[in-house]
Amino acid sequence: xxxxxxxxxxxxxxxxxxxxxxxxxxxxxxxxxxxxxxxxxxxxxxxxxxxxxxxxxxxxxxxxxxxxxxxxxxxxxxxxxxxxxxxxxxxxxxxxxxxxxxxxxxxxxxxxxxxxxxxxxxxxxxxxxxxxxxxxxxxxxxxxxxxxxxxxxxxxxxxxxxxxxxxxxxxxxxxxxxxxxxxxxxxxxxxxxxxxxxxxxxxxxxxxxx
Amino acid sequence: xxxxxxxxxxxxxxxxxxxxxxxxxxxxxxxxxxxxxxxxxxxxxxxxxxxxxxxxxxxxxxxxxxxxxxxxxxxxxxxxxxxxxxxxxxxxxxxxxxxxxxxxxxxxxxxxxxxxxxxxxxxxxxxxxxxxxxxxxxxxxxxxxxxxxxxxxxxxxxxxxxxxxxxxxxxxxxxxxxxxxxxxxxxxxxxxxxxxxxxxxxxxxxxxxx
DNA sequence: GTCTATAACGAGATAGAC
DNA sequence: GTCTATCTCGTTATAGAC
Numbered sequence: 001x002x003x004x005x006x007x008x009x010x011x012x013x014x015x016x017x018x019x020x021x022x023x024x025x026x027x028x029x030x031x032x033x034x035x036x037x038x039x040x041x042x043x044x045x046x047x048x049x050x051x052x053x054x055x056x057x058x059x060x061x062x063x064x065x066x067x068x069x070x071x072x073x074x075x076x077x078x079x080x081x082x083x084x085x086x087x088x089x090x091x092x093x094x095x096x097x098x099x100x101x102x103x104x105x106x107x108x109x110x111x112x113x114x115x116x117x118x119x120x121x122x123x124x125x126x127x128x129x130x131x132x133x134x135x136x137x138x139x140x141x142x143x144x145x146x147x148x149x150x151x152x153x154x155x156x157x158x159x160x161x162x163x164x165x166x167x168x169x170x171x172x173x174x175x176x177x178x179x180x181x182x183x184x185x186x187x188x189x190x191x192x193x194x195x196x197x198x199x200x201x202x203x204x205x206x207x208x209x210x
Numbered sequence: 211x212x213x214x215x216x217x218x219x220x221x222x223x224x225x226x227x228x229x230x231x232x233x234x235x236x237x238x239x240x241x242x243x244x245x246x247x248x249x250x251x252x253x254x255x256x257x258x259x260x261x262x263x264x265x266x267x268x269x270x271x272x273x274x275x276x277x278x279x280x281x282x283x284x285x286x287x288x289x290x291x292x293x294x295x296x297x298x299x300x301x302x303x304x305x306x307x308x309x310x311x312x313x314x315x316x317x318x319x320x321x322x323x324x325x326x327x328x329x330x331x332x333x334x335x336x337x338x339x340x341x342x343x344x345x346x347x348x349x350x351x352x353x354x355x356x357x358x359x360x361x362x363x364x365x366x367x368x369x370x371x372x373x374x375x376x377x378x379x380x381x382x383x384x385x386x387x388x389x390x391x392x393x394x395x396x397x398x399x400x401x402x403x404x405x406x407x408x409x410x411x412x413x414x415x416x417x418x419x420x
Numbered sequence: 421g422t423c424t425a426t427a428a429c430g431a432g433a434t435a436g437a438c
Numbered sequence: 439g440t441c442t443a444t445c446t447c448g449t450t451a452t453a454g455a456c
Contacts (some may be wrong), residue, residue: 012421034451035449046422046425050421073354111442112319114385116237149418161398168378169371169378171374189371245430265431
């Protein structure tokens with residue numbers, strides 16, 4: 001009888017994280033304050049400190065949650081059982097969804113703030129990128145073995161190229177407020193990995209209207 | 211008789227800009243303060259404000275000087291009269307030199323801070339990227355016409371891919387403190403534009419070189 | 421779990437003497 | 439051109455009441 005739903009599905013701490021995440025993704029870790037979150041949520045800064053005693057802990061929680069969500073998304077892609085090209089395309093879609101919210105990848109943004117981050121955040125941040133690269137290496141190796149992807153040399157290098165280029169493309173596209181910039185770059189990156197892509201076609205993306 | 215050298219070649223304002231530039235490139239525009247520069251230079255904050263009344267003006271001057279230096283470097287490349295592949299390689303070298311100083315590209319860093327920048331800085335920032343892209347488009351068109359570069363579609367798209375990817379590669383490489391990451395990515399980007407680069411290393415075509 | 425209140429400090433910026 | 443001194447505000451963080 002005393003059993004009840006403890007909190008609404010998005011409880012206070014989650015809403016705080018949601019807002020903090022959005023702020024970091026748009027303004028950077030040094031571009032927001034506890035006051036920003038508190039006022040937007042209609043609580044005091046002290047309440048924020050109750051849930052996240054220091055900004056360093058808040059930041060660490062942000063990276064942890066973001067990595068978890070990202071990892072889940074990768075697992076979901078794997079579950080679909082698609083071939084490598086489709087998996088890469090789905091991978092790009094994760095970035096696209098973030099950019100469409102006018103945001104930068106949380107960890108790409110934190111990479112810019114790297115020098116100013118507390119050590120625990122630095123460690124968690126590199127782990128995010130390593131997780132991404134590991135997953136991509138797996139996709140790339142499978143794809144090449146199956147003849148569905150074509151690239152030379154170490155898959156690790158290609159994985160790093162993809163992560164870096166997608167992060168950079170988000171960064172610059174956001175500056176121009178132009179998601180099309182990102183789209184065309186991502187399409188080229190994927191196209192260059194296609195066995196058919198040898199520069200032979202003049203250009204035939206899934207772009208209908210001009 | 212009253213004629214004399216007005217200031218040492220690197221005068222006060224220049225040294226302030228040098229330090230500010232370094233700070234922005236490593237910590238971001240919101241990651242440093244006037245106090246950081248003043249203490250390092252052994253002057254007071256008031257002195258800084260004499261030369262750069264507001265942080266917004268300081269930032270604007272930073273972008274202006276950085277763009278000028280960058281533009282000069284591009285002009286110098288043009289003067290060498292090399293072919294397109296060599297010009298692209300020299301372009302990458304500019305980025306490499308910055309990264310070797312453990313720094314991020316000033317404008318790549320500011321792109322992350324974009325949402326928090328004063329409007330004049332935003333405008334100057336986009337101009338930097340546009341200047342880069344314009345120069346690259348020219349190189350790409352020449353190179354393709356001369357049969358020295360191979361790529362499909364609009365050179366503008368390739369230029370955007372290059373700028374974005376190089377910026378992203380710097381960003382992530384700096385996080386890992388690993389310049390080799392950048393080097394291998396840049397090499398791949400350039401290699402993909404080479405007429406000989408068709409994944410020949412791993413493939414079986416009638417390709418001579420290995 | 422949230423509040424009021426406040427500490428302790430750093431930020432950007434200005435006034436005015438030298 | 440550089441200084442001292444100061445202002446005002448924002449920042450992270452804590453103490454203690456409710």
